[in-house]
Amino acid sequence: MKIQILGTGCPKCQELARNAEQAAAELETPCLVEKVTDINDILAFGVMMTPALAIDGEVKSVGKVLSPAEIENLMTRP
Secondary structure, three states, rough: OOEEOOOOHHHHHHHHHHHHHHHHHHHHOEEEEEEEOOOOOOOOOHOOOOOOOOOOOOOEEOOEEEEEEEEHHHOOOO
């Protein structure tokens, strides 16, 4: 599983990245948490507001910091 944090590195983006790492650890799911900071790469996802979260290339959340529990829910949903 690949979780991507889309954002320029602002405090909210950093918090979302920490929450994603915590969610992965709590689920004991092997995954890669990747930070996408290049604005052109972010725009390629169709994201106009950050932070955003994508799982396996599919954008799941835009413009808010999800809690670890909310991220876990997204990770376990088919």
